[in-house]
Amino acid sequence: MDISSFNDTICAPATGSGGAIAIIRVSGPGCFAAVDTVVRFRAGTASSSEGYRIKFGEIPDVDEVLVSIFRAPHSYTGEDSAEICCHASPFIVSRIMQLLADSGCRAAGPGEFTRRAFINGKMDLAQAEAVADVIAADSAAAHRIASNQLRGQYSEELRSLRDRLVEIASLMELELDFSEEEVEFADRAKLNSLLDVARTEITRLADSFKAGNAIKNGVPVVIAGAANAGKSTLLNALLGEERAIVSDIPGTTRDTVEETLVLDGIRFRFIDTAGLRESSDAVERIGIERSHASMAKAQVVIGVLDGLSPLEELRKACKEITSHLSPAQTLLLVRSKVDAYDAIPQEEFPRFDRSYGILELKYPAFGTYNLSPEELTAELAESLAGYVTSGGVLDISARTGEGLEALKKRLVESVGDLPDAASATLVTNLRHYEALVSARDSLSRVSDGLRSGIANEFLTQDLRSATQSLSSIFGEVTTDDILGRIFERFCIGK
Ligand SMILES: Nc1nc2c(ncn2[C@@H]2O[C@H](COP(=O)(O)OP(=O)(O)OP(=O)(O)O)[C@@H](O)[C@H]2O)c(=O)[nH]1
């Protein structure tokens, strides 16, 4: 039985470049006819073969191949499908693709196989998205979350939550139908407690996004600060490689530079940014705008204060950094280049000498060196617009490595305890997170409305929109537009 709702046949290489063997996937109603035109089988044909068979054949002048046969609906897409296994030469792969095209197949776009699997009911939308996550997973925890989602455990949990909301909605709607007779079917107290339970659960799921996203994509840590403060040098020192260009010319970094590093089992995504300063250079200004955008998306911002700049400059830098932060973000302030202090002759530069008027003329940054990290923290408090830098300003030297272990420790602490990916259901997908937040907001309106006695017809609308938000996660309500956006991010052949 062909359950497919598509009438064309698609093909695509399913393996990337490199390796010894390549697989070309074919799916759709014309699949077996096309394969039979292209491949000369040793015995029989694809069209007459049973499903779950592997057949040996030859594509004249191209290659010897093995073809796996899947009959609808028992295939990934739910359609008649075949996988042609050949040698991985780019020439052979493109020649086979050409021959399939000549036999009526169309080259598939990104994610088209999975899109068909979803439309043909082989998996729900959350599972389809998990396919891409399983492929992209590069840590055990990320793999575990994606696998749970692919197996449908995640959808199950959301579906039962959605069903509970449907039940509440039907209780309220029933009451609505009989409103003329002033019948109150739903016990208000019971409704309230049902709503509270659902809202708590949705809030827990929405809140898990921070941890889920940290596991899947890494915790975004932006290194920000004034030009020449030592940001790129710090990135290189953390990574242990010369990733970003470093120079003594302010404005060296123009674009954001990104690299990941696993600390204590947690993946961090470090983003080095262009130094924050007034600039007349158009390209640098674009870079600085990107710095602002990165800072807005960061979970943690490492504010680098140039240890060789006067205190006034550091105050300005703090103001500049905090003006781009929101309360949910963590700020870690570091004073850079402290190795340079040691190079200063003690007799000329007594570190805690408070009568430094003359020295400041000679060394403009003396006011900065002169302060211990605690004193510096206190001096900067006013410029931080209420932000606290946990543990105070940390002295570091990217050159000697001083303070870097302490900085790493603070980074790990700032993330807190990540829930165990094996036991908790974690949300890792931004689309799901947004749907959950919208469901939670709708439910809050319902709860408030119930308490203040708003008419049921207004409340049921909000309840319905909460239900729809949840359903959109596993794709029971969806649009072509949403599907387009989800599947365009897939690789071709999946
Ligand atoms: N002594 C010393 N010098 C450093 C240290 N870190 C950076 N520098 C120097 O400071 C200068 C600027 O360093 P960068 O890392 O390029 O500074 P940046 O903040 O990325 O600068 P922009 O990209 O221009 O904003 C270079 O000459 C570095 O060698 C350090 O820990 N100790």
Ligand SMILES: [Mg+2]
């Ligand atoms: Mg730089």
